[in-house]
Amino acid sequence: MTIYWMLLLAWGAGLMAFLGGTIAYLEGSANTVTKREFVHGITAFGGGILMAAVAFALVPEGIKELNAWQLALLFALGGLSFAIVDAWLTKHGGNVAQFMAMLLDFLPEAISLGALFAVSPNTAILLAVFIAAQNLPEGFNAYRELRFAQLSSKTALAGLFGVSLFGPVAALMGYWWLRDAPEITAMIMSFAAGGILYLVFQDIAPTRVCADIGHRRLALSLDLLLEC
Numbered sequence: 319m320t321i322y323w324m325l326l327l328a329w330g331a332g333l334m335a336f337l338g339g340t341i342a343y344l345e346g347s348a349n350t351v352t353k354r355e356f357v358h359g360i361t362a363f364g365g366g367i368l369m370a371a372v373a374f375a376l377v378p379e380g381i382k383e384l385n386a387w388q389l390a391l392l393f394a395l396g397g398l399s400f401a402i403v404d405a406w407l408t409k410h411g412g413n414v415a416q417f418m419a420m421l422l423d424f425l426p427e428a429i430s431l432g433a434l435f436a437v438s439p440n441t442a443i444l445l446a447v448f449i450a451a452q453n454l455p456e457g458f459n460a461y462r463e464l465r466f467a468q469l470s471s472k473t474a475l476a477g478l479f480g481v482s483l484f485g486p487v488a489a490l491m492g493y494w495w496l497r498d499a500p501e502i503t504a505m506i507m508s509f510a511a512g513g514i515l516y517l518v519f520q521d522i523a524p525t526r527v528c529a530d531i532g533h534r535r536l537a538l539s540l541d542l543l544l545e546c
Contacts, residue, residue: 328489334454338478339461423510
């Protein structure tokens with residue numbers, strides 16, 4: 319297979335985030351109980367996929383190439399770095415945790431895709447399919463998050479489309495520079511894993527829990543009102 323196939327695979331995997339955002343745009347606002355539950359389910363599913371990426375893709379690469387101290391340090395630095403970024407965004411009135419987590423997940427995996435394509439194109443195709451499957455629900459959630467942050471639909475979709483363009487660039491980096499440097503790829507992935515884990519437990523998972531509590535309170539209030 320030629321390098322053009324690799325670029326197409328990386329871009330196609332990234333475009334799935336844009337497709338997820340487009341689906342969220344067409345779905346509209348969650349103005350019924352059923353639609354709210356659907357959206358919350360997608361959010362929970364996206365958070366689960368991010369956790370799976372950390373556990374089965376990012377951290378194992380670090381374990382394979384780095385010693386325990388290097389892995390722990392980079393993992394902690396990733397979490398600390400994104401805690402600082404998240405605090406800054408919150409202070410300035412914005413919260414785009416899902417979008418940041420998606421980007422933090424996609425870029426190192428696209429780099430790995432390029433490095434893997436240089437030695438095993440067939441395996442790289444499987445990795446591209448895995449990345450695409452992750453990006454679809456993540457793009458759905460990220461679009462809704464960007465809209466909640468007061469961005470227009472056009473801007474949110476443009477942002478998700480822009481993310482897809484990073485895929486071929488990251489894959490080229492992996493193909494040209496990192497195919498013979500697995501340690502550097504492992505360092506990038508370990509750092510990203512720490513950042514993703516922070517974002518999932520600080521912003522994404524609590525959002526789902528708060529939604530559940532809100533629904534329970536609403537149901538309890540309705541029951542009390544009916545009893546009266």
